[in-house]
Amino acid sequence: VVHDGPVTVDRARAERLDAADPLAAFRDQVVIADPDLIYLDGNSLGRLPVRTAERLARAAREEWGRGLVRSWSDWVDLPRQVGDLLGIRLLQARPGEVVIADSTSVNLYKLAAAAVDARPDRRVIVTDDDNFPTDRYVLAGLAHERGLDLRPVHTDADDGVDLPALTRALDDDVALLSLSHVSYRSGAVADLAAVTRLAHRAGALTLWDLSHSAGSVPVSLTDAEVDLAVGCTYKYLCAGPGAPAYLYVRRELQEQLRQPIWGWFGQRDQFAMGPEYDPAPGIDRFCVGTPSVLAIYAVEEGVRLVADAGVDALYRKGQALTGFLVELAEAWLAPLGFRVASPRDDARRGAHLTLHHPAAWQICQAAADRGVIADYRTPDRLRLGPAPLYTRFVDGYDALDRLRELVAAGAHEGYPAEPARVT
Amino acid sequence: VVHDGPVTVDRARAERLDAADPLAAFRDQVVIADPDLIYLDGNSLGRLPVRTAERLARAAREEWGRGLVRSWSDWVDLPRQVGDLLGIRLLQARPGEVVIADSTSVNLYKLAAAAVDARPDRRVIVTDDDNFPTDRYVLAGLAHERGLDLRPVHTDADDGVDLPALTRALDDDVALLSLSHVSYRSGAVADLAAVTRLAHRAGALTLWDLSHSAGSVPVSLTDAEVDLAVGCTYKYLCAGPGAPAYLYVRRELQEQLRQPIWGWFGQRDQFAMGPEYDPAPGIDRFCVGTPSVLAIYAVEEGVRLVADAGVDALYRKGQALTGFLVELAEAWLAPLGFRVASPRDDARRGAHLTLHHPAAWQICQAAADRGVIADYRTPDRLRLGPAPLYTRFVDGYDALDRLRELVAAGAHEGYPAEPARVT
Numbered sequence A, B: 001v002v003h004d005g006p007v008t009v010d011r012a013r014a015e016r017l018d019a020a021d022p023l024a025a026f027r028d029q030v031v032i033a034d035p036d037l038i039y040l041d042g043n044s045l046g047r048l049p050v051r052t053a054e055r056l057a058r059a060a061r062e063e064w065g066r067g068l069v070r071s072w073s074d075w076v077d078l079p080r081q082v083g084d085l086l087g088i089r090l091l092q093a094r095p096g097e098v099v100i101a102d103s104t105s106v107n108l109y110k111l112a113a114a115a116v117d118a119r120p121d122r123r124v125i126v127t128d129d130d131n132f133p134t135d136r137y138v139l140a141g142l143a144h145e146r147g148l149d150l151r152p153v154h155t156d157a158d159d160g161v162d163l164p165a166l167t168r169a170l171d172d173d174v175a176l177l178s179l180s181h182v183s184y185r186s187g188a189v190a191d192l193a194a195v196t197r198l199a200h201r202a203g204a205l206t207l208w209d210l211s212h213s214a215g216s217v218p219v220s221l222t223d224a225e226v227d228l229a230v231g232c233t234y235k236y237l238c239a240g241p242g243a244p245a246y247l248y249v250r251r252e253l254q255e256q257l258r259q260p261i262w263g264w265f266g267q268r269d270q271f272a273m274g275p276e277y278d279p280a281p282g283i284d285r286f287c288v289g290t291p292s293v294l295a296i297y298a299v300e301e302g303v304r305l306v307a308d309a310g311v312d313a314l315y316r317k318g319q320a321l322t323g324f325l326v327e328l329a330e331a332w333l334a335p336l337g338f339r340v341a342s343p344r345d346d347a348r349r350g351a352h353l354t355l356h357h358p359a360a361w362q363i364c365q366a367a368a369d370r371g372v373i374a375d376y377r378t379p380d381r382l383r384l385g386p387a388p389l390y391t392r393f394v395d396g397y398d399a400l401d402r403l404r405e406l407v408a409a410g411a412h413e414g415y416p417a418e419p420a421r422v423t
Helices: A011-019 A024-029 A050-066 A068-075 A078-090 A104-117 A133-146 A163-169 A192-201 A282-286 A293-309 A311-336 A360-369 A393-408 B011-019 B024-029 B050-066 B068-075 B078-090 B104-117 B133-146 B163-169 B192-201 B282-286 B293-309 B311-336 B360-369 B393-408
Strands: A002-004 A007-009 A098-100 A124-128 A149-153 A174-180 A205-209 A228-231 A246-249 A353-356 A375-377 A381-384 B002-004 B007-009 B098-100 B124-128 B149-153 B174-180 B205-209 B228-231 B246-249 B353-356 B375-377 B381-384
Touching: A007 A311, A011 A311, A011 A393, A024 A050, A024 A293, A050 A068, A050 A293, A050 B050, A078 A098, A078 A246, A078 A282, A078 A293, A098 A282, A104 A133, A104 A174, A104 A205, A104 A228, A104 A246, A104 A282, A124 A133, A124 A163, A133 A149, A133 A174, A149 A163, A163 A192, A174 A192, A192 A205, A246 A282, A293 A311, A293 B293, A311 A353, A311 A393, A360 A375, A360 A381, A360 A393, B007 B311, B011 B311, B011 B393, B024 B050, B024 B293, B050 B068, B050 B293, B078 B098, B078 B246, B078 B282, B078 B293, B098 B282, B104 B133, B104 B174, B104 B205, B104 B228, B104 B246, B104 B282, B124 B133, B124 B163, B133 B149, B133 B174, B149 B163, B163 B192, B174 B192, B192 B205, B246 B282, B293 B311, B311 B353, B311 B393, B360 B375, B360 B381, B360 B393
Parallel strands: A124 A149, A124 A174, A174 A205, A205 A228, B124 B149, B124 B174, B174 B205, B205 B228
Antiparallel strands: A098 A246, A228 A246, A353 A381, A375 A381, B098 B246, B228 B246, B353 B381, B375 B381
8 A cells, every 4th residue: 555645545446446447348359469568648549459450451351352443332431431430429420420531630621621611701710729730730721821810719728728718719700610629738628519609609610629539528519519520530549540530510511511622532423523523412522532441441440449338438437547647646746746737627638637747758758668658748748648448547556656656766867858859 | 266357366375475474473462362353453443462461460460559659750751761662663753752641632632732822923724624533623623712724625535635735725824734644544645754844834833643654654753854743552553442642742842832731740840749830841741641551551562562563564564465455356346346445556555455335334344244344434435454563464365355255245235324323
C-alpha cells in the first residue's frame, strides 16, 4: 500500500477495478505484442485489432487477387456501408448521412467550402485558437481563397470552448462555425447541442471535428442537429495509421450543398462518364476519387469492434480510467511539479488526460524508455490516452508509478529539452 | 493452324513469343488465382503482387501492432520515399519531385488550383473533351469556383490529342493545359514534350494525368519539362483498388506554387503545431492530411515490381502484345463487325487496345461469362488491356479466339444492351 499525500491508492484497487470491468474481454480483441509496454497513446494511434490483419489478407487474396476488377460491384458500396456502420452505431446519425472518404483535412476543406458557398451573403468563419492545427490551417486556407475572414475565438486549452466568447463572436456575418468536439490538448468536451444551437441562432452552419470523440464519447449528431462533421478513424476507432476518414452531412442539407472537388465518385450515374458534372443525390456528392478499398476494410474492422463494445460503456470506462489517473496524479505527481490540465469534472472530459509539467517533453522521452508511451503537446503538456477499449486500470497505476519514480529520480533531466524540428 | 482472312496465325506462334519474352518470369510475381481466367483489364485494376499481402501483414503486425505510435518516425518519410521510387525509376523525375498522397482527383484539384492561382492574369483552362471524366469534372469545378473558363478542345478519341486544334486553343489567356498522357478510351499516346512545348510557348503551365501511362509507357517528365502531373497507382502499378495516388511538381516550380488545401502534412515544422500555416519547403507543401501508411506500402510493392521489370522492357512487350492483338483482330474479328479503334502505329499506342463494335457491351458481358475479362467504354468500345507485366501472348490468342467464337455464334445477343445505371 502506498501512502502519498491525502489519498491512499494501492495496486489491489486497480486490480479490483479491472476485475469488475465489463469491457475487460475486449483487450483480447487487439494485438498486445509487448505485454510489458504500457500504451497510453491510443488517442493518437489506436491498437491493431486482431481481426484486421486477417481481414486485409483475405480481402487482398480473394477480392483483389481472385475477383479482380469484378469485385468493384461490391466495393462500390463500401464507403457508404462502413459510413453507415460508423454513423448509426457511434454517432447517432441516420442512414445515408456518413461516408468514408479521403483524409480528415480534405473532408474538412470540402465541407467547409460547401458551407460557406451556401451562405454567400456572410463573410466570416469562426473557430477557436485551440482547435487542432490542421483544422485551423484548412479554414485559414479556405478563408484566404474565398476572401473571407477567419475569426478565431480565444479558448483556454484547459477549460475548453468558451461559450460567452463564442456567443459574442457569432454575429449575423458568420457563415460557418467549426470546432473540435473534444480538445486534442486537454480533452475538454464541448457541448455539441448547446454550441450548435448558438450557431443556428446566429444563422450559421456548424462543422464539427469528431476525431477525439468518436468511439470514446457519446456523439448525438441527430439530437444536436449538427449540420456537418468530419473525423479520423485511426485514434479510438483503431483503423490504422492514416486510415481513411469520414464525413457527415445532415440529410436535410445534402441537396442544398455542393462541395468544390468535382470528382467522378461524386457524379450522378458515374459510369456513364457523361460530359457534364452533375452531383449525385445524397451523401455520394461529397465523395471525390476512387475509394481506398483495403484501407476501408481496416476501418470497418475497427469500427465494428468499437461498436460491439458500445460507446456508452466505453465512455463510462474512459471516465473511470481518467478519474483514477487524476487521483493518482494528485497523490503522486502534484508534489513533483505536475498539474492536471484537463477538466476535473468527469462530464467535461473526454477519454484522455493531460498534465502540465515544465519538463513535459523530457519526461515523455524518459517514460518511453521505461515502457510507458505517452504523448507530448506544446508547450508543457504530457498527454495520457488510456483508450478504454483495451487499457486496464493496472496499466494506469503502473504508468503513473513509473512516471513518479523517474521524475523523483531526475531521470528525465538528461533528455533533450526541445523536440527535434522536422524540416 | 487457323486460316482466316489474309493473315495466318496459330497458337504456336504465341507460344514462341512467350518463350522469347524476357519478362516471362514476372508472371510468377503476381497472384494468378484462376489459371483459366484471361485477364485483360490490368489497365483498370492491376493484379495483386505476391509480395503485397505478406508485406501488409508484416507492416500491420510489426509496425502498427508492435511499434504503435513510435513507428511514425519511419512512416513520416514514406510518402516521399515511395514517391521518389516511382518518380525516379518510372517517370524520369528527379528526387523530391513526386509524393504519394490522396486520390488522383484530389491531387488534380490541388495542382490545377495551384497553377491557375499562379497565373492570376489568365482566365482559361484548356483540356480536351476526350479527357477522363474525373479530370474534366475537377477542372470544371475549379473553373466554376474561380470564375474561369474551361475550354475543352475537341479530340477524336481514336486519334488522340489534336495538335493543330490545341495550338489554336492555346492563346495568351490560358493559365493551364491539362491532358491525359494516354487516352483511357483508345490508348492513343500524346507527345508529352511537344504538347508541353506548345503550352509553354503560350505561357501556360501543363498538368498531365499519367494514370494510363505510368508503368507501361516511358514518361520523361524532366526531358519534356513537364510542370505538374498526377496519376493513379492501381492500374499498371498494381497497388490495389483505390490505392493512394501520386503527384509531381517540377522542382523549379515548387516554391512558387501554393495549393489550396492547407493541411498539417503540408506545414513547415508540422509537429510544432504553430498558429499560422506556413507551407513546407519542397514537395511536402502539396500534401494535406495524414498519409495512409498500409496503403502506401502496397504502392511501394507494386511500384518496385514494375520498376524491376523496367519501363522500357514493359513498353516493348506492350507494343508487341497489342500489335499481336491487332493482327488477330484483323484476321478474326473484322469480319464479325469489329473495327480497331486504337492507333495502328505502335509508337502512338499505349498498352491497351480498343475495338469498336455496335454490341460492345453485350460482348463484354458474354466474354466475362467465358473467362475473358475485358472492359467496356461508351458508346461502342471493347477495351483490352493485356498488362505487359503478367499477360502472355497465348492469353491474347485465347481471348480473341473466345471472342471470335462467341460473336460468331451470336452468344452475346441475350445480354442486356445497356449497362445498368447506378443511381
